[in-house]
Amino acid sequence: MHKHHLFWPFVVLGTLLLFNLIYSPDFFSIQMKEGHLYGSLIDILNFGSPLIIVSIGMTLVIATSGIDLSVGSIVAISGAIACLSISNGGERSPFSLMLAAVVLALVLAVVLGLWNGFLVAAVGMQPIIATLILMVAGRGIAQLITSGQIITISNNPYKYIGAGSLATLPFSIFIVVTVFLAASMFTRRTALGLFIESVGCKPVASRLAGIRSRTVLLAVYMFCGLCAGIAGLILSSNVSSADGNNAGLWYELDAILAVVIGGTSLNGGRFYLAGTLVGALIIQTLTTTIYMIGVPPEITLVVKALVVLIVCLIQSETFRLTLVARWRSRHYPAEREVKQHG
Known part of the structure; x- marks a missing residue:
């Protein structure tokens, strides 16, 4: 079955x-303090919000048989430009400063996504190379924006994005729900999802069928950049600072793992946003577990990689069938002989 x-x-x-x-x-205990819910499960949802949002954008890119290695750098750039904008905003009201910073950061993130899409769709560059360029250069751009320093800001409206609460829950959870529902609606309630899967599965056939594959690719990479920009805002606002060197570091790898764990193939084609959501929660829960049991920091990544490897092997139907076949041949040798002589 x-x-x-x-x-x-x-x-x-x-x-x-x-x-x-x-x-x-x-x-699993959840407590109410000063009108806010606290607990390990709430922390997993809260701290995992940026990764979930980045993974949603990565899902659509991978569905087109592409990949985006630059999301971590875009996370750093968006957080850096937002904090710099607020820091240099002068005597304007905190809300107007926050609004201007958010708009500037998201527009820049979309432009960076458009750049990736241009290299892939118009120039014809391999996605892994096209996004690797921005992955390397983007980290340098983020450090140039911050002048190699950590920019610290004090802006309550901006801090609310990543550290505020709404209806007793962290506000970042509502941002995740909004992005997830928007992505689901546009890909499952319109023809866009079918176009994305067609471009990823049969690019030549989809082009002959009249699908504008270049436009689809541009839209997908722009959306992925937007998701990374939103994640950058959440991360930087949560700590009221921007670190161009470490913000979003290795996010691209965690996002790719979340997408793969969620069941979406790296070969492109059919994708599963709900699976990506569960995959990102697995990554964040694993990170929380590793820190909770006191694994030394120097081997944290090794433990994480081993667990992810095991998870991917469990999901592989070929691997499971091979294990079952070997187990049956070991415990039922007569059955093996019948197959050989039958």
């Missing part, structure tokens, strides 16, 4: 949560 594509991601997520519950019995 064919299992639903979310079966194994949910199994892995449930296993991680169960381990945390056994290791720390109060892991």
Whole structure:
């Protein structure tokens, strides 16, 4: 019987949560303090918000048989330009400063996504090379914006984006819900999702069918840049500062892993936004678990990589069938002989 594509991601997520519950019995406890909800589950949703948003954009890029290695750099750039804008804003009201900073950062993020899309769609450059250029240069641009320093700001409206609360929950969770619903609506309620899958699966056939593949690619990379820009705003506003060197570092790898864990193939074609959401939660829960059990920082990435490798192997149907075949041949040798002589 064919299992639903979310079966194994949910199994892995449930296993991680169960381990945390056994290791720390109060892991699922949620408390109300000063009108805000607090707890490990709330923290996973809150701190995982930037990664979830970046992963949503990455899903659509991968669905077109592409990849975007520059999202981490765009995260750093958007946070840096927003904080710099507020820092140099003068005596204007905090809200107008925040609004101008957010608009400037998001427009710049979309332009950077457009640049990636231009290199891929118009120039014909391989996506991994096109986005690698901005991955390297973008990190340098972020450090140029901050002059190699950490820009610290004090702006309550801006801080609310990443550290504020709405209806007792972190505001960043509502941003995630908005982005997820918008992406789902445009890709599942319109023909855009079909166009994206067609370009990723059969680019030549989709072009012959009249689909403007270049426009689709431009739109997808621009949306991915927008998602990275939103994530940069959340990260920088949460700590009221911008660090061009470390903000969004390795986010591109976590986002790609979240998409793959969620069931979307790197070969392009059919994609699963809900699977990506679960995959990103697995990555964030794993990170929380590693820190909670006290894994030394120097081997944290190794442990994380091993767990992700195991998760991907569990999801691989070929790997599972091979294990089952070997187990049956070992425990039922007579069955193997029948197949050989039959």
